[in-house]
Amino acid sequence: MAYNTQNLVGTGCYERDGGLSGFGREIVAEMNRVGMMCDLSHVGLKTSEEVILESKKPVCYSHCLPLGLKDHPRNKSDEELKFIADHGGFIGVTMFAPFLKNGINSTIEDYVEAIEYIINIVGEDCVGIGTDFTQGHDQAFFDWLTHDKGYARELTQFGKIVNPEGIRTVGEFPNLTEALLRRGWREEKVRKVMGGNWVNILKEVWGE
C-alpha cells in the first residue's frame, strides 16, 4: 500500500505515519472488489492498522520479520503480528538478512527461528514464506530500493546484501524443507508453511 514512505494511499515504515488517506480507503475498496491483496510489508504502523480494519478481505505482511528478534523499523512487533492475525490476515516471513538477528552472518537456522517465533504468536495457519529474493540484481537496483522514490534521499544503508547461508539462491529452496523437518516439524505443518497456507489465503482473496 506504500513503499517505505508516504504516497497517495498512506505512509511507509520509515517515516512519521499519518495513516490511511481518504483516497487510500477508496483504493482498499477497489482492491477488495477486484480481488487484489493489500500488502503492508513496507507500510507504517498506523496505516497498516487502518488498512487491516478497513479491508473486507484478508490482508498481509507478504514479507516481514519480527521486531522481537531484531529491532528495526521494517520489522513488526509482537502486537502488530497478533493484530493482523486476529483480523484474518497473513504473514509471509522474509529471509532478508539485514533484518534477521544475526544480520549478514545469518544462516538458514536463523531464518527458521524467525518463522517459529512468529508461529508462536499467531499459530501455524496464517504463516508462509516471503523470501524477498533479489538474486541476480545489481547495485543500481539496490541504490534505487534504498532511496525514497528511487532517487530522493537515502532511507537505508544495508551494506552487503546476501541471503542466509544454506538458502543463498532459489535453487537451495529444498534445504528449507529439510531444515524444518530437522527441527521436528510434522509433515502437515511443513506443507502448510512451505506453501499450503499461501494457496488458501490467496484463494480467499482472489477467488477460486
Add this chain to the structure above:
Amino acid sequence: MAYNTQNLVGTGCYERDGGLSGFGREIVAEMNRVGMMCDLSHVGLKTSEEVILESKKPVCYSHCLPLGLKDHPRNKSDEELKFIADHGGFIGVTMFAPFLKNGINSTIEDYVEAIEYIINIVGEDCVGIGTDFTQGHDQAFFDWLTHDKGYARELTQFGKIVNPEGIRTVGEFPNLTEALLRRGWREEKVRKVMGGNWVNILKEVWGE
C-alpha cells in the same frame, strides 16, 4: 504543496493531516533553491504549519478567506493567519463566493470586509488580492476540481459558482480599487494591497 487531499508532500485541507513528509521537506528545500513560492491555500493545518517552519523563504496562502467570517475547512483561522504572518509569510485574499460570509449572494463589499478582517490581524504589508477567478470555465472543470485527484470521491459541493456582485469578471477589477477608496483607505494602502505587496514578496522569493 497539496491540493485538498494527501499527496507525496503533505495533506490538503479536506482530510486528516499527517503533516509534511520527508520527501516534502526535500521539495521545500528545492523550491527554496530555485525560487518557487510554497502555496498553502489548499493545504491542511499541520502540513501548513510545518511548511511555514521548514521553508527558508516566505510562503503564502495565495488565495484564502478567514474562518472568523465563515466556518469552512478551506478557510483559515485567526491563529493560522497570524502564524504565517509572524513567520514572514503572505496572504492573498480570495473572492470565491462559497467561502464568503454571504456565500453566493456576496457583493464586493463582503469581499472588502474579508480583506479588512485579515489586515486587522496581520497588518497591511503582507496582504494582497488572490482572486481564484474561474471566469469562462465549464462544468467539467468544476467537476474535476471538486473530486479528489479529479476523478475519485467528491470532496465538496459548491452548487452555483459566481463571483461577488460588483466583481463578477476580470473586467470589473477597477470596481475593487474604487470600493477600497470608498471605504476610506489611503492611496498607499490601496496600492499595496492591490499589487505592491505581492510584487515585494515575489521579489524576495524569486529574486530580482
